[in-house]
């Protein structure tokens with residue numbers, strides 16, 4: 711297959727050329743998790759759908775996803791089998807399972823924080839904190855999630871075989887004051 715065909719399925723939130731995202735997507739880099747204000751507008755602004763590889767697990771996020779980034783820590787690399795993982799923060803009250811919740815397994819990688827994955831196909835779906843879903847993996851979102859990664863975190867322990875080719879901000883561990891994923 712030629713390059714154009716091969717690249718036809720690249721997710722819209724990932725830039726192969728390493729170009730930086732537009733300026734409006736880089737605001738409030740150091741902000742904490744954004745909690746959408748659903749009371750002011752009366753209703754969440756959009757519904758984002760996600761699913762696992764085999765399709766048995768489906769979920770929805772009833773808000774915009776404004777906070778996402780790439781984590782290079784050793785745990786994310788292991789659990790994804792990849793150079794890094796891309797997560798988006800969600801407010802627990804905006805997350806809901808649509809189907810297949812009984813197929814979701816939870817692995818407590820850190821005290822009180824679990825990685826969620828499909829027991830059938832292994833797709834990593836996101837993470838929980840104290841039993842509540844606080845992040846989703848951007849790779850399991852169907853369609854354009856409307857968010858672009860804003861930073862690379864835990865770069866201090868990134869894989870030696872990977873090179874970051876964009877100019878997003880990099881942090882050795884957590885960004886100051888921030889703790890998503």
Ligand SMILES: [Zn+2]
Pocket residue numbers: 762763764765766767828829830831832833
């Ligand atoms: Zn699955």
Ligand SMILES: [Zn+2]
Pocket residue numbers: 781782783784785786787795864891
């Ligand atoms: Zn990580």
